[in-house]
Amino acid sequence: MNPVILLLLYLCLLIPLAWLGHRCSTGRTPHDFYIAGGRVGFVVLLATLFATQYSGNTFMAFPGKSYRLGYAFLMSVPFMMAIVLCYLFYAPSLRRVALRFRFVTPCDWIHHRYQSLPLTLTCAGLMTWALLNFLLAQLMAMGHAVSGITEGQISYTTGVLFLAFVVVLYESVGGMRAVAWTDTVQGIMMAVAVIFLGGWMFTGQADLATLPERILAVAPEKIQPPNWKVCATWASSIFIVGVGGSMYPQAIQRIYSAASTRTLKRTLAVMVFLPLVTALFAAIMGWMAIPEFHSLEKIESDKVMTLVLAEIAQLGPLLNFAVLLLLLGALAAIMSTADSVLLSLSSILVQDFYAKTSTRAVPEETLLKYGKITSWLLMAVLLIFALQPKVTLWRLLELKFEVLIQVAPAFVLGFYLRRLTAGTALIGIAAGTSIAMVGFVQETKWFGCHPGTIGCLVNLAICLTMCRRGKRSS
């Protein structure tokens, strides 16, 4: 089948869903548009969380990193699980309070808890930074995926421009409902593709059993147990991805949007097992490339997934179709993350930055209209950057977490420590973010740990110490 036709068929499927999402909205309010009125059921919630969490990073950056790091990239399985583990620390309480006060954005909780505009805006600013970065990574990954699927018939630039238009169109028309339903279609596509090719790999066709021997022959350092520094990076990655990933604003908004707590619990109980399929699959793809392609440059190795799939596709027509399906699944993963991030970004910019700083009450319909306009403007600005990719996708991912993770102490400890004040939380955030930024500028890890992890630990220590002091003096 012509890949361009398959791509167009898939895209044609998304537009009616957006229209349906628009038709099913019960009221023109931000709560209905951004949270789907808190009525998302188990299947859709699972699919949308799955499709949102597994993104261009999983399909494009993970195999590249796995190729570079070898078997030590098995760390991707526990660090993706850690995201769900971190929800346990705050999701039960957050859900209770979010239902009561009809929260729309994550910073609604910060504002409710601390009653401090500077802190709310700081947290919203950090989340915006991270989301802009994340959306940019998705746009770049879209271009690579389309170019790969159509074997160069559609260029990177055309792919980025066209898909960005499709995403912003259905996001601004149907809101959370359209995003969740398109995510469901995209999640199913990803699952089918991974199961199909994963099945082929694990039934012995890919000769996985001899893979370690083949890697041992060409790159023994990639199969040996990691040294202490990589182990520190392993532990640090669990921390930074777990804490940072659980602070994804779009994921927090899905905690609000679940139809019931039981639905949310069942969804998370399934979600925690998914890295065993998805992250592991992406890691294996990277390992398979090690004996086949030697010494790829860093930027080139981000395309390692495409190279491996091209080899598999040559093995027969059925596998060719499976590869096409997987690439389409990867594209679906990227688009589903991009739409969720875009929705979340526009909600933060309008609900937090505009509505909370406005001196007069802004009607909900006006907020909604501004939110939709913001989505289009955001996409236009980011496209300029997406068309000039200069850093590897993995670096973009790390930059996102370094910043996002700094919101966690104020966000999570707000449920536990009554004495934690906005001032203390702000000092912690300032210290943590400064440390993360210094590390990022130096382009280094300290003792194998991400600077963001160290920054967050300092941030956490400041919050805990100052609370204890406050307790003693009172």
Add this chain to the structure above:
Amino acid sequence: MDRLPSNFRLRHGILLGTILFAGVPWYWTEDTVRPFILGLPIWAFVSLAMSVVLAATAAWIIIRHWKDDE
């Protein structure tokens, strides 16, 4: 601490942290590669097994200890 959400307790956090820590392959010597199990070197197989245990434990905590209070 003032309170913990629902029935989630510190001991659950310690349990999950311990499993996570056991999954980091810091206790293997550099030349421990063989035997290969299910296409993985022994150290990677143990780490992956720890991930399975981690997921099962987390699911158990979510289902059994998260109070459904709506």
